[in-house]
Amino acid sequence: xxxxxxxxxxxxxxxSDRSSLTWESQRQFVFSVSLSKYQRGQELPEPSLRRSVxxxxxxxQISLExxxxxxxEASPGSSPSELPAEEEESVFTGVPSARHQPAEAVxxxxxxxxxxxxxxxxxxxxxxxxxxxxxxSALDSTIDGSPQAAPRTPLRSLENLSRSPEGSAxxxxxxxxxxxxxxxxxxxxCRVRDSNVEVMWSSYLSDLTVEDxxxxxxxxxxxxxxxxxxxxxxxxxxxxxEDLLRYxxxxxxxxxxxxxxxxxxxxxxxxxxxFSPMSSSSSSSSSLSLPPxxxxxxxxxxxxxxxxxxxxxILVES
Amino acid sequence: xxxRMEAAARMWHVGMTSSLHIRVLTLxxxxxxxxxxxxxxxxxxxxxxxxPELLNEAMAGxxxxxxxxxxxxxxxxxxxxxxxxxxxxxxxxxxxSGELLATGDKGGRVVIFQHEQESKNRPHLxxxxxxxxxxxxxxxEFDYLKSLEIEEKINxxxxxxxxxxxxxxxxxxxxxxxxxxxxxxxxRAEGYNLKDEDGRLRDPxxxxxxxxxxxxxxxxxxxxxPRRIFANAHTYHINSxxxxxxxxxxxxxDDLRINLWHLEITDRSFNxxxxxxANMEELTEVITAAECHPNxxxxxxYSSSKGTIRLCDMRAxxxxxxxxxxxxxxxxxxxxSFFSEIISSISDVKFSHSGRYMMTRDYLSVKVWDLNMENxxxxxxxxxxxxxxxxxxxxxxxxxxxxFECCWNGSDSAIMTGSYNNFFRMFDRNTRRDITLExxxxxxxxxxxxxxxxxxxxxxxxxxxxxxxxxxxNKKILHTAWHPKDNVIAVAATNNLYIFQDKIN
Numbered sequence: 040x041x042x043x044x045x046x047x048x049x050x051x052x053x054x055s056d057r058s059s060l061t062w063e064s065q066r067q068f069v070f071s072v073s074l075s076k077y078q079r080g081q082e083l084p085e086p087s088l089r090r091s092v093x094x095x096x097x098x099x100q101i102s103l104e105x106x107x108x109x110x111x112e113a114s115p116g117s118s119p120s121e122l123p124a125e126e127e128e129s130v131f132t133g134v135p136s137a138r139h140q141p142a143e144a145v146x147x148x149x150x151x152x153x154x155x156x157x158x159x160x161x162x163x164x165x166x167x168x169x170x171x172x173x174x175x176s177a178l179d180s181t182i183d184g185s186p187q188a189a190p191r192t193p194l195r196s197l198e199n200l201s202r203s204p205e206g207s208a209x210x211x212x213x214x215x216x217x218x219x220x221x222x223x224x225x226x227x228x229c230r231v232r233d234s235n236v237e238v239m240w241s242s243y244l245s246d247l248t249v250e251d252x253x254x255x256x257x258x259x260x261x262x263x264x265x266x267x268x269x270x271x272x273x274x275x276x277x278x279x280x281e282d283l284l285r286y287x288x289x290x291x292x293x294x295x296x297x298x299x300x301x302x303x304x305x306x307x308x309x310x311x312x313x314f315s316p317m318s319s320s321s322s323s324s325s326s327l328s329l330p331p332x333x334x335x336x337x338x339x340x341x342x343x344x345x346x347x348x349x350x351x352x353i354l355v356e357s
Numbered sequence: 358x359x360x361r362m363e364a365a366a367r368m369w370h371v372g373m374t375s376s377l378h379i380r381v382l383t384l385x386x387x388x389x390x391x392x393x394x395x396x397x398x399x400x401x402x403x404x405x406x407x408x409p410e411l412l413n414e415a416m417a418g419x420x421x422x423x424x425x426x427x428x429x430x431x432x433x434x435x436x437x438x439x440x441x442x443x444x445x446x447x448x449x450x451x452x453x454s455g456e457l458l459a460t461g462d463k464g465g466r467v468v469i470f471q472h473e474q475e476s477k478n479r480p481h482l483x484x485x486x487x488x489x490x491x492x493x494x495x496x497x498e499f500d501y502l503k504s505l506e507i508e509e510k511i512n513x514x515x516x517x518x519x520x521x522x523x524x525x526x527x528x529x530x531x532x533x534x535x536x537x538x539x540x541x542x543x544x545r546a547e548g549y550n551l552k553d554e555d556g557r558l559r560d561p562x563x564x565x566x567x568x569x570x571x572x573x574x575x576x577x578x579x580x581x582x583p584r585r586i587f588a589n590a591h592t593y594h595i596n597s598x599x600x601x602x603x604x605x606x607x608x609x610x611d612d613l614r615i616n617l618w619h620l621e622i623t624d625r626s627f628n629x630x631x632x633x634x635a636n637m638e639e640l641t642e643v644i645t646a647a648e649c650h651p652n653x654x655x656x657x658x659y660s661s662s663k664g665t666i667r668l669c670d671m672r673a674x675x676x677x678x679x680x681x682x683x684x685x686x687x688x689x690x691x692x693x694s695f696f697s698e699i700i701s702s703i704s705d706v707k708f709s710h711s712g713r714y715m716m717t718r719d720y721l722s723v724k725v726w727d728l729n730m731e732n733x734x735x736x737x738x739x740x741x742x743x744x745x746x747x748x749x750x751x752x753x754x755x756x757x758x759x760x761f762e763c764c765w766n767g768s769d770s771a772i773m774t775g776s777y778n779n780f781f782r783m784f785d786r787n788t789r790r791d792i793t794l795e796x797x798x799x800x801x802x803x804x805x806x807x808x809x810x811x812x813x814x815x816x817x818x819x820x821x822x823x824x825x826x827x828x829x830x831n832k833k834i835l836h837t838a839w840h841p842k843d844n845v846i847a848v849a850a851t852n853n854l855y856i857f858q859d860k861i862n
Binding site: 065066068069072076084085087088089090092093095096097100101 | 504505594612613640641642643662696698702749753755
């Protein structure tokens, strides 16, 4: 404590007046400190459960107080301030899920971080970049960020895919569960992440669906390959675009800067020529035993049908 | 105990006969005085009975804390400034008689000190504690399934009541509990018939006569051997172990579960509390400490990170998820802050020796609860209230997550807990007086009396006071122990163990 300089020194005296600026700045300071603490804690190989729970509860309390305070302020300029509160809440539902297992929160942490930056830097101009980073952090699964959990049967993930009424959210639900090198999430964690991601989606991307993003992908290739491999999933009846995205493999932990992760993620969209046609009579189960490396080898091949620059333009213009 | 004393005090009035005075005084002294000193104090109190107003003075002088003085006795551990992480003491515990004092450290070692008898020519000094046994209790392990290293740090040591010549203790790290037997060997058999002195078998043809081994005295050797290993029962980190009053079972608690073990059975344990939610997303509270009742073998308590304590009765159900009593103090709305929940998290819970009360330690205070009253504590003591305005900084530097322990003295009349800057605090429950002392090398002259310390909160700092901003938050006293019978305390300051005694007048 001696001689430490803080970048954003808060008043040490607790300010009880909620409408004052000092309270607000204090609240934001505590929020950002809590967030970084939480993330750093999750990055440890074995986060302390008590500590994570306490920090998460503090974050939740701050978010709730923020939304309470925001609704009280009935000023014309209040809509931007309300939005960060909503985002904090919605983001925050993402936070507790990852508490209990090592290294799972970065996915939520990323989106939360981006929201944090939204809170402090204002909303309007950062909207799109934030939306992008949240999409990509959703793709950027850290499930296998640290080796953990018992190996699950490879069948499990695909078995759990269900027909999804929600459009865009389903994409992420399926996409996030990729083939991993033996590092499956237990089922409850999948559900948890899904619901968090759905919440994130609903608040950020109401007018931007996944279909829009991937409209220019030529899925004809996929359909052919899919037919060959007999990979129509157990549920059947998926729209083709979502099938494509089902096979997004998991990604390495996100320590990449924004642009790099964008490239990485888009590269990892499977290039379907890399699916070596197994025996056409193969059942779903045997085709699922495709080693992950076959997907990753598509990594370096041309991203057929995918123009990175074009995609970026679409995102930026919308 | 408090009730008895008050009742006795109320009985006192000047018109009583002197024999009645004596009986009342004895009752009072009995209630507040540790056994070894009762006789002497009784005499003193009786001598005062002609002036009943002096009775208070007599009472005040007895209870551990203030009117007698604490003085330095010993310090164990290395002096140099560079502290090896492995040497940091992580737990301190006296055994039931107080003869042995065990410490565990982050390197997985256990060191046991034994009390030497007072020497005849210096009766004013209590005996000293000297090293009795040192052994490596836990080694670092690697969990291959999760690719995680399991720390060897000893989280808790608990002694078993002594039943024969050997001593037994339980020591635990994050995942595994071990029962250690510490036994003395002071005789050796010599003159084996079939073996040489160095153990080699003798040539049978050389053996011409029979000789029976004779037990010869040897230098005392203290051996520690692991007798039971209780493993693989905890998914989360073990924070507490507690031996039951039946001396057959004990409980171990981690963040979400509490297990009941039999000391003889290592491959099975019963889960008696499980607060893990079906959906981990809903987890908002963890178990922070647990303890068995000292007299009732069916009762135990556990504390949570939300500042609540649950008392459970094992007779009610196999799984004690529903508490029998729920202790929680309503929050004071005026002191609410962002950190209210964190500072309410209970870091330690201890029953009084009598079993009537329990004490909980949260970040800023110690609370004494009457087991018969659930809605608020009967006593609250502020340990370092001056930190309340610094919570934001303490949150930043993680000090707010420090887990301080607390302990009772043998007669339950005083309580002790640690603070920062190597300060520790003692509270006398009868006189309501408190004292702050420091465990430092500077005040470590033999039999030097400890000077009370004070932290200045206002602008003006008096001489000898220390300001809040000058406190060293890296020097924290998390672990303290009080001798079960005498006024001897052991205070762990990072890698040093300080032993203080009261000055016998």
